[in-house]
Each structure stands twice: as structure tokens, then as C-alpha cells.
Amino acid sequence: MKALRYENNRLSVADTAKPPGGTEAVVRVTLAGICNTDLEIVRGYAGFAGTLGHEFVGVVESAADASLIGARVVGEINAGCGRCALCQAGDPRHCPERTVLGIVGRDGAFAEFLQLPVVNLLRVPAEVSDYQAVFVEPLAAAWGITERVSVTPETRVAVIGDGKLGLLCAQALAQTGAQVTLIGKHQHKLRIAAKRGIETEVASAMNPPRKVDVVVEASGAGAGFAQALDMLRPRGVLVLKSTFHGATEMDAARLVVDEISVVGSRCGRFAPALDLLKRDAVDVESLISEEQPLADGVHAMERAASHGVLKVLLKP
Amino acid sequence: MKALRYENNRLSVADTAKPPGGTEAVVRVTLAGICNTDLEIVRGYAGFAGTLGHEFVGVVESAADASLIGARVVGEINAGCGRCALCQAGDPRHCPERTVLGIVGRDGAFAEFLQLPVVNLLRVPAEVSDYQAVFVEPLAAAWGITERVSVTPETRVAVIGDGKLGLLCAQALAQTGAQVTLIGKHQHKLRIAAKRGIETEVASAMNPPRKVDVVVEASGAGAGFAQALDMLRPRGVLVLKSTFHGATEMDAARLVVDEISVVGSRCGRFAPALDLLKRDAVDVESLISEEQPLADGVHAMERAASHGVLKVLLKP
Numbered sequence: 001m002k003a004l005r006y007e008n009n010r011l012s013v014a015d016t017a018k019p020p021g022g023t024e025a026v027v028r029v030t031l032a033g034i035c036n037t038d039l040e041i042v043r044g045y046a047g048f049a050g051t052l053g054h055e056f057v058g059v060v061e062s063a064a065d066a067s068l069i070g071a072r073v074v075g076e077i078n079a080g081c082g083r084c085a086l087c088q089a090g091d092p093r094h095c096p097e098r099t100v101l102g103i104v105g106r107d108g109a110f111a112e113f114l115q116l117p118v119v120n121l122l123r124v125p126a127e128v129s130d131y132q133a134v135f136v137e138p139l140a141a142a143w144g145i146t147e148r149v150s151v152t153p154e155t156r157v158a159v160i161g162d163g164k165l166g167l168l169c170a171q172a173l174a175q176t177g178a179q180v181t182l183i184g185k186h187q188h189k190l191r192i193a194a195k196r197g198i199e200t201e202v203a204s205a206m207n208p209p210r211k212v213d214v215v216v217e218a219s220g221a222g223a224g225f226a227q228a229l230d231m232l233r234p235r236g237v238l239v240l241k242s243t244f245h246g247a248t249e250m251d252a253a254r255l256v257v258d259e260i261s262v263v264g265s266r267c268g269r270f271a272p273a274l275d276l277l278k279r280d281a282v283d284v285e286s287l288i289s290e291e292q293p294l295a296d297g298v299h300a301m302e303r304a305a306s307h308g309v310l311k312v313l314l315k316p
Numbered sequence: 317m318k319a320l321r322y323e324n325n326r327l328s329v330a331d332t333a334k335p336p337g338g339t340e341a342v343v344r345v346t347l348a349g350i351c352n353t354d355l356e357i358v359r360g361y362a363g364f365a366g367t368l369g370h371e372f373v374g375v376v377e378s379a380a381d382a383s384l385i386g387a388r389v390v391g392e393i394n395a396g397c398g399r400c401a402l403c404q405a406g407d408p409r410h411c412p413e414r415t416v417l418g419i420v421g422r423d424g425a426f427a428e429f430l431q432l433p434v435v436n437l438l439r440v441p442a443e444v445s446d447y448q449a450v451f452v453e454p455l456a457a458a459w460g461i462t463e464r465v466s467v468t469p470e471t472r473v474a475v476i477g478d479g480k481l482g483l484l485c486a487q488a489l490a491q492t493g494a495q496v497t498l499i500g501k502h503q504h505k506l507r508i509a510a511k512r513g514i515e516t517e518v519a520s521a522m523n524p525p526r527k528v529d530v531v532v533e534a535s536g537a538g539a540g541f542a543q544a545l546d547m548l549r550p551r552g553v554l555v556l557k558s559t560f561h562g563a564t565e566m567d568a569a570r571l572v573v574d575e576i577s578v579v580g581s582r583c584g585r586f587a588p589a590l591d592l593l594k595r596d597a598v599d600v601e602s603l604i605s606e607e608q609p610l611a612d613g614v615h616a617m618e619r620a621a622s623h624g625v626l627k628v629l630l631k632p
Contacts, residue, residue: 045569094550094575148575225568234410240572250566252541253361255580256556259410259464262578264571 002316003051003111004297006042013297016051019107019115025063027073027116031134032056032109032294032314034304036165036220036242041103042301053110053314054102057133063118073121074136075114076270077101093267110297112316122270128277134313135168135284136273141241142168143276144268146176149214149237153177156212158231160203161219162189164287164310165241169216170198171282172273181212186308192286203227216241229254237261287311318632319367319427320613327358329613332367335423335431341379343389343432347450348372348425348610348630350620352481352536352558357419358617369426369630370418373449379434389437390452391430392586393417409583426613428632438586444593450629451484451600452589457557458484459592460584462492465530465553469493472528474547476519477535478505480603480626481557485532486514487598488589497528502624508602519543527552534558545570553577603627 001018004011019026033055041048054077060068079099080092087095101116102108124133142165151157155178159170162184170182170193181199184190190200213236215228220242228238229251238260255262276282291313292300304312319332335342349371357364370393376384395415396408403411417432418424440449458481467473471494475486478500486498486509497515500506506516529552531544536558544554545567554576571578592598607629608616620628 148577240568242568242572248566248568250564252556252558252564252580255578256558256582257580259580259582261464261580262571264568264573264575264577266572266575 001112002294003107004053004294004301004314005051007049011042011298011301013295016111018113021062021115023064023117024115025065025068025118025121026061027056027058027075027114027121028061029056029058029109029111029114029316030072031130032316033134033138034301034312034314035138036163037103039301039305048103050102051107051109051111051114052102053108054100055134055137056109056114057124057130057136058114060121061113065118068118068121071121072124072130072133074124074133074270074274075101075116075122076120076267077103077137078267079106079117079120110294110314112294122274125274125278128274131288131313132277132284133274135287135311136270136277138165139168139172139276139282139284140268140270140273141165141266142172142268143272145169145173145216145239145241145265147268148263148265149239151176151178151214155179155214156210157181157214157216158183158210158212159216159218160184160228161217161221161242162186162193162200163218163220165220166216166218167192167287167310168282168284169218169241171196172276173216174198175276175281181210188308189310192283195286196283212236214239218242225250229258229260232258232260234258235260237263240264288313291315317428318610319423320369320610320617320630321367322358323365327614327617329611332427334429337378337431339380339433340431341381341384341434341437342377343372343374343391343430343437344377345372345374345425345427345430345632346388347446348632349450349454350617350628350630351454352479353419355617355621364419366418367423367425367427367430368418369424370416371450371453372425372430373440373446373452374430376437377429381434384434384437387437388440388446388449390440390449390586390590391417391432391438392436392583393419393453394583395422395433395436426610426630428610438590441590441594444590447604447629448593448600449590451603451627452586452593454481455484455488455592455598455600456584456586456589457481457582458488458584459588461485461489461532461555461557461581463584464579464581465555467492467494467530471495471530472526473497473530473532474499474526474528475532475534476500476544477533477537477558478502478509478516479534479536481536482532482534483508483603483626484598484600485534485557487512488592489532490514491592491597497526504624505626508599511602512599529553530555532557541566545574545576548574548576550574551576553579556580604629607631
């Protein structure tokens with residue numbers, strides 16, 4: 001089968017063996033999405049080699065549970081050992097032996113087929129199109145912020161960065177009733193959030209920074225970190241979402257004096273994200289910039305890294 | 317009166333006017349303590365100029381509330397505007413217009429007299445000696461960690477740094493019933509905590525780092541930050557206590573992947589700290605390395621910065 005692979009520091013569409021399945025389910029990928037993490041991996045982040053991709057929707061081709069065959073599914077990307085305390089509690093996201101689809105020790109979704117444990121799969125409700133379902137992973141990551149930080153209708157939130165992740169974070173957090181402002185540099189991107197009633201602000205036009213309770217750093221740029229500190233009230237919370245590579249400079253004394261919390265947030269659960277999509281609570285389709293055939297995967301990755309481009313989808 | 321002042325980038329014992337008091341109380345300082353923050357100020361931290369010092373015990377010389385005159389007191393160091401929402405709620409520690417004794421816009425305690433709002437003063441119980449009471453400010457700062465992070469008997473805590481602050485943090489947090497390990501480089505300092513039943517570990521002798529829930533960075537060294545991340549479990553909390561000057565390198569991707577929280581912690585409330593001292597729950601007197609006359613304040617500051625020296629006290 002065809003797959004977009006990163007090996008020996010080189011990205012290419014290659015012919016590879018179809019995943020065998022074994023005790024896991026095999027899923028025929030219908031649609032996949034390129035994430036900034038994929039771009040970071042190609043820059044060396046996480047030291048991954050293999051088939052890229054962790055955002056997908058597909059149809060189950062084979063599974064031990066026969067009732068799943070033919071079902072339209074999405075799949076949580078962390079596959080745990082199944083034995084440690086975390087896995088036993090039903091949450092393999094921090095299992096020390098985990099593999100992660102297309103990121104850690106497991107071939108990913110930029111392929112005709114992938115395999116995942118059955119327990120990772122969730123059926124996609126009929127109301128949710130493939131073009132929405134392919135966003136469930138990043139939307140779950142956005143909603144995952146609420147697992148890490150208390151966000152209520154009283155919370156003043158600023159999201160820095162109007163890229164894919166920022167747009168999802170702003171929309172997801174607005175669903176809590178919180179007062180969310182999305183700060184970015186691109187009017188056409190900010191407009192996507194504005195249409196959903198979210199306050200937006202052009203970064204360069206900012207006057208004295210407002211003081212908010214929570215800032216979500218989704219710009220992927222080190223500069224976002226300093227800007228975030230300027231915006232936070234004392235004892236405010238800075239949420240880090242971007243897995244950008246390399247060290248960032250941090251003014252530790254300032255974190256101490258203003259008693260700031262910096263909270264890392266990675267993956268969320270899929271069920272609440274599917275529910276948001278089912279209720280059409282979040283506009284994801286406006287984030288789609290283009291769709292490319294899997295065969296043109298290398299070009300698609302270049303497109304995804306281009307200025308002004310939001311989500312690039314891959315069609316196997 | 318005599319005061320140890322830092323002005324025009326120069327430290328000296330100078331003759332200055334006695335504080336006038338006005339609406340505030342005037343306190344005759346009995347004993348004061350040199351903190352690492354004082355040493356940082358002399359290196360340019362906080363841009364402060366004036367009389368140094370924020371750790372003290374003294375006797376009220378004048379106050380609008382006449383019943384206070386002659387009382388042995390300690391004093392919370394943040395003096396708020398009294399009008400903002402924070403001050404109205406009784407907590408001026410983050411008042412944007414606050415002054416801070418010997419740190420921000422207010423002459424400090426390395427003097428024969430100081431002045432503070434009456435509301436900042438707390439009477440010292442008879443059971444607490446001057447040599448204990450002079451530690452109430454840093455002990456309150458140590459106990460203040462419990463305001464920022466949940467610490468229970470189930471919490472595994474590591475404190476990095478066996479200096480004054482680390483020794484106070486380890487002892488204070490052990491009072492919650494948490495499983496505390498103090499990690500440092502000096503056997504004679506670690507012994508102070510060990511005598512109070514706290515597990516200790518020599519930093520250089522560490523084998524594969526244990527995974528703990530909370531790490532308190534009290535070493536004041538950037539290296540403590542990387543070591544702390546190595547020790548934390550996923551979703552663990554790193555508490556920053558040291559107000560060391562300058563930028564620290566932070567591996568942001570690691571905070572995201574392991575979903576670590578970094579929590580800044582500065583000042584605590586005095587009442588619980590006085591209670592700890594009253595119950596002799598924390599050994600502070602073993603932290604006293606030496607006592608110097610205020611007149612030798614410049615020398616005393618050099619001593620406080622010397623290798624292996626813990627608390628240096630100043631006697632006006």
C-alpha cells in the first residue's frame with residue numbers, strides 16, 4: 001500500500017506492507033489531516049521514523065470485534081501497555097510504554113491503512129461528516145485544556161495564535177461560556193472565529209495588554225511566551241499547547257513574583273470532541289485550506305508549511 | 317539612625333532619618349535576617365534602591381493603635397493600596413500598587429527602625445523567641461507553597477536545594493504529612509532536615525531519578541530546573557521558589573508532552589508560619605550561621621553570600 005513516510009531524514013511516498021492487524025483493528029483511511037506536529041517531526045522532533053499522520057477518519061476493515069467491521073471510526077492516538085496503573089484506569093496518554101500513532105513507535109495515518117487497538121476506536125455519529133471527523137484529534141487536544149485548567153463562564157481567556165490549533169482552542173473554550181479573545185496576525189483566519197461570536201484582536205494592534213486569567217499559547221513561537229506573560233493577571237495560568245522544538249527562554253523570576261502557573265497540555269479525549277462536532281458547536285470545515293491526494297504527500301506537507309495555509313487534508 | 321542601604325549600585329551602612337511613621341506604625345528592629353533576595357537586589361534584581369531587608373522581629377515604638385506600643389511583632393512585607401479588589405479582600409500580595417519592605421519602593425528592616433501599616437503587624441507569641449520569629453517571613457513563603465499546590469499525605473515531594481529556603485520548604489511541607497525528600501549537596505545542611513525525620517539525598521549520588529508528584533526548585537540554579545523535570549511524573553508540578561535573576565532555558569515541548577505544570581510561588585501568610593514556630597514544628601535555629609552587628613552590615617552581606625553559610629542575622 002501507499003504511505004507517506006519519514007525515514008533516514010527523508011520524506012517520501014513509498015510502497016509498504018499493509019498493517020497485519022494481529023490483535024488490533026485495521027482501518028482503511030478515508031481522510032487524514034496534516035498537523036504542525038507532523039511538520040515538527042520532519043524537523044527532527046520526537047526522533048520518529050515511519051509513516052506519519054495521526055489525524056484521520058476511516059472505516060474498519062478487520063477487527064476481533066466483528067460488529068465493528070465496516071464502521072466509520074476515528075481513533076485515539078495513544079496506545080498503552082494495558083497493564084500499568086494508568087492504562088488500567090483507562091487512560092494510556094501517559095503510559096511510559098505507550099506508542100503514539102505516527103509520532104512514537106507506531107506507523108501513522110498517512111497511508112491507505114493503519115492499525116490501532118480496538119479500544120482506541122470510536123464510531124463517528126451519522127451527523128458528523130468525514131470533513132468534520134478528521135478534526136476530532138486536534139479538537140480533542142483543544143478541549144483537553146479543560147482537563148488541566150479550570151475554565152468557567154467567569155474566566156477571561158486569551159488564545160495567542162490564529163493557526164489551526166488556536167482556532168480550535170478558541171472555539172472549544174468558548175463552549176464553556178468563558179470570555180475568549182483570539183489574538184492573531186491574519187484577518188482571514190481571525191474571521192473564522194469571529195463568525196462564531198468570538199472576540200478577536202490583531203496582535204500588532206495591541207495597546208496596553210489586558211489582564212486575563214488564562215492565556216493559551218498556540219502560536220508555536222517563542223515570542224508568544226513573553227507576550228502571554230504580559231497579558232496575565234497575577235496568579236494567572238499560561239497553557240502551553242505547541243510542541244515546538246528546542247529550548248525557550250523563560251523569565252523564571254517573573255513566574256515567581258507574579259505567581260504564574262505554566263501548564264503543559266497535550267492530548268484530549270475524543271468523546272467530548274465528537275460531541276462538539278455532533279452539535280456543530282465548532283466550525284472546523286472553514287479551517288480546510290486544501291485537499292491533496294496521498295500520492296502527492298510530500299508536496300502536501302510543503303503546502304501545510306506554507307504561510308497562510310491552514311489545514312491540508314490527505315486523501316488516500 | 318543606622319541603616320544598611322543600597323544606592324547608586326553601592327552597598328553601605330549610612331546614617332539616615334528615622335522613619336516618620338505618619339499613619340503607619342514605627343517598629344524598633346530587634347533582629348533581622350539576610351535573605352538570598354537581598355543578595356539578588358545587590359546584583360540588580362528588582363531595581364531597588366534604599367534600605368535593604370524584609371526579615372525581622374521588633375518592638376512597636378509608635379502606632380495609631382496605642383495598645384500595640386511595646387508589643388513584640390513581625391510584619392507582612394507587602395503593603396497594598398488598600399483600595400483595589402485584592403486589598404479589599406485582605407490580600408495585598410499582588411496589589412499592582414504595592415510596596416514591599418526592602419524590595420519595592422519601601423525602606424527595609426536592616427535599620428534601627430522601620431515603618432509598616434498597622435494591618436501588616438502580627439504579635440509574636442511568648443513561646444516564640446526572637447531567633448525563631450526572625451524566620452517567620454521565609455517560613456511563610458515556604459508554607460505558601462500549600463496555597464498554590466495541593467499537598468496531602470499521599471503526595472510525593474522532592475525539594476531541590478539544601479540552602480535556607482530548601483530547608484524551610486522541606487520542613488514546612490513535611491508538616492502536611494507528605495512524603496518529602498530534600499536533595500542537596502551538603503551533608504551538614506541535609507542533616508538539619510534529617511534530624512526532623514525528613515528523607516535526604518546527596519544530589520551527586522542520585523541513581524535513576526525517582527518519579528515524584530511535586531518538585532520544589534529551591535536551589536536558585538538553572539540546573540535545578542532540568543533536574544526537576546527529570547524527577548517529575550507525567551502531570552507533575554514543578555514549584556519555582558527562587559527569584560534568581562535572568563532568563564532560564566526551558567524545554568517547552570517537554571512540558572507539553574509530559575503535561576507538566578510549572579507554578580511560581582512567592583510570599584505566604586504569616587499566621588500559619590507563626591503557628592508552626594509556636595508548635596516548634598520547624599527547626600529554624602539550626603539555620604543560623606552567624607550574627608553580625610548592623611554596623612558591619614556590608615561584611616555580613618558578604619558572609620551571607622559565602623559558600624556553606626546559611627542564615628546571617630543582623631543586630632541593630
